[in-house]
Amino acid sequence: MTKPLNVEHDSPSIAGHGATKSYAMQESMIVKWSLIAISLVFLALFLILPLVSIFVTALEKGWATYVASITDPDALAAIKLTLTVVLIVVPLNAIFGIVAAWAITKFSFKGKNVLITLIDLPFAVSPVIAGLVFILLFGAQGLFGEWLFQNDIKIVFALPGIVIATMFVTFPFVARELIPLMQMQGITEEEASISLGASGWKTFFLVTLPNIKWGLLYGLILCNARTIGEFGAVSVVSGHIRGMTNTMPLHIEILYNEYQFTAAFAVASLMSILAIITIIIKNFIEWKAKDE
Amino acid sequence: MELTLKKRKKNTIIPGFTMTLGYTMLYLSIIVLLPLSMVFFNTFSMSWSEFWQTIAHPRAVASYKLSFGTALAAGVINVIFGTIIAWVLVRYQFPGKRIVDGLVDLPFALPTAVAGIALATLYSPNGWVGQFFDFKIAFTPLGIIIALTFIGLPFVVRTVQPVLQNLGSEIEEASASLGATRLQTFAKVIIPELLPAIITGFSLAFARSLGEYGSVVFIAGNMPMKTEITPLIIMTKLEQYDYVGATAIATVMLVASFILLLLINIIQWYTNRKFSLQ
The missing domain is CATH 1.20.5 (Single alpha-helices involved in coiled-coils or other helix-helix interfaces)
Structure with a gap:
């Protein structure tokens, strides 16, 4: 689902070359503007209108209601839980991504392609199944259910379950960005650093990390967005306990199903702002990476 | 070497x-x-007969058909419009292009539940868009297709876009100088070059759509036999503590996803080989 960083966005287009302008090399103005119009109408119907409608519905009953909806104790608890999950999941998956990319790109070993495919696996699994597998492991009737119950450890329908299910879903994001990037960069710089006497850690922090910083940040942003928004997997393992195990998306679902549309869209608007910030940062990183 | x-x-x-x-x-x-x-x-x-009874239950079979059919329809819509959008973003200049380009990523960044309630409200019979249609869109398979189109769009645009960008103008010039019209060049020169990327984008969007839950549940209506997608069947079985049934359906979905993943890898391997031979 992710794309390489080195995509150039504003490369000169064919249509811009005056010398090659001819009927056979270029579409007529009618075709050109029709295609632009089709694109814009399609994007308006599927992307822009939904986004606008979120903010309009959220503010329908005025600013006071809006503020009340997002400062409601249950909403605040949901925001806090979502932030907690992000603070645990994103760093862990980032460390995994860096370690996995190091192992895969700095050494050659058998079965490397199988390993890469296995890392990608969570992308091919439905979020609902991602939740189900942890019920099968840690639920009351699950493999470790009895043992967990005897030792009074709660995983499913509690924070650990939400964290681990989210970890599964967002598992490949950082690794996926770093592997192609580090493959392209090769190993010569690290070899030079090591042979000049630097330690492995020093080489990583002073040579590798500066080289991969934009790719890493890009992966972090995508991982973060998905962690905040994950719904299906979390829905299965959370147990929907208000004020306790409800993340922001689950809180929106409950409000919506109770016909509290304004409140649901108010929380949704907060998440939309986060999504817009994500897109802006993502574009900034792409622009920065291209610049260097 | x-x-x-x-x-x-x-x-x-x-x-x-x-x-x-x-x-x-x-x-x-x-x-x-x-x-x-x-x-x-x-x-x-599970015993074989128990497994078979669960996965071949009419309600489950109806959900496979629905999930498969709507994912396919959304995939086709995205291939057509996604390719046009990628083309417009790479080849043309127009005001607001940078914003439009950034906006394509919205489905990646926006939580699925947020997209779900927004689309359900827009396309419901008295919603901003739904009111203009005589027939129902939300709470029918059409609504599911709309949600899946939303989810899948960036997959197609973002796989086709870089390929189109790196496509040299030489082959188009060659085609034009040999007397081909613009339409012929497009159909016989450009489209074949884009095809592997289009197929990859389609498969990625299709795979995601098969398992998609958050954006669909709100707009689908979730009527058994009519608008109940396969992930929802798993969800319903879990809520009834029918873990065995949920697992059986999950197996069918996992096998389908793995076959799809294998196909994507084969296409990519084939494309890489083709390009390295050139």
Whole structure:
């Protein structure tokens, strides 16, 4: 689902070359503007209108209601839980991504392609199944259910379950960005650093990390967005306990199903702002990476 | 060349091989492989007839058809419009282009539940868009197709866009100078070059759509036999504590996803080979 960083966005287009302008090399103005119009109408119907409608519905009953909806104790608890999950999941998956990319790109070993495919696996699994597998492991009737119950450890329908299910879903994001990037960069710089006497850690922090910083940040942003928004997997393992195990998306679902549309869209608007910030940062990183 | 390179990598002086590979395997096993194997492990504890009765139940079969059909329809819509959008973004200049380009990523960044309630409200019979139609869109398979189109669009645009960008103008010039019209050049020169990317984008969008839950549940209506997608069947069975049934359906979905993943890998392998031969 992710794309390489080195995509150039504003490369000169064919249509811009005056010398090659001819009927056979270029579409007529009618075709050109029709295609632009089709694109814009399609994007308006599927992307822009939904986004606008979120903010309009959220503010329908005025600013006071809006503020009340997002400062409601249950909403605040949901925001806090979502932030907690992000603070645990994103760093862990980032460390995994860096370690996995190091192992895969700095050494050659058998079965490397199988390993890469296995890392990608969570992308091919439905979020609902991602939740189900942890019920099968840690639920009351699950493999470790009895043992967990005897030792009074709660995983499913509690924070650990939400964290681990989210970890599964967002598992490949950082690794996926770093592997192609580090493959392209090769190993010569690290070899030079090591042979000049630097330690492995020093080489990583002073040579590798500066080289991969934009790719890493890009992966972090995508991982973060998905962690905040994950719904299906979390829905299965959370147990929907208000004020306790409800993340922001689950809180929106409950409000919506109770016909509290304004409140649901108010929380949704907060998440939309986060999504817009994500897109802006993502574009900034792409622009920065291209610049260097 | 190939051999010496491999030999050098094997005798590399870079440290950390055992540690990093070990950690990768451990983390992968705990978070992904062990949990996923539970689905197959639990399925093997079912009898064959029990398994078959669950997965061949009319309600389940109706959901496979619905999930497959709507994902296919959304995929086709995205291939057509996604390719046009990628074309417009690469080849033309127009005001607001940068914003439009950034906006394409919205489905990646916006939580699925947020997209779900927004689309359901827009396309409901008295919503902003739904009111203009005589027929129902939300709470019918049409609504599911709209949600899946939303989710899948960036997959197609973002796979076609870079390929189109790197497509040299030489082949188009050659085609034009040999007397082809613009339409002929487009159909016989450009489209074949884009095809592998289009197919990859389609498969990625299709795979995501098969398992999609958050954006669909709100707009689908969730009527058994009519608008009930397969992930929702798993969800319903879980809510009734029917873990065995949920696992059986999950097995069908996992097998379908793995076959799709294999196909995507084969297409990519084939494309890479084709390009390396050139």
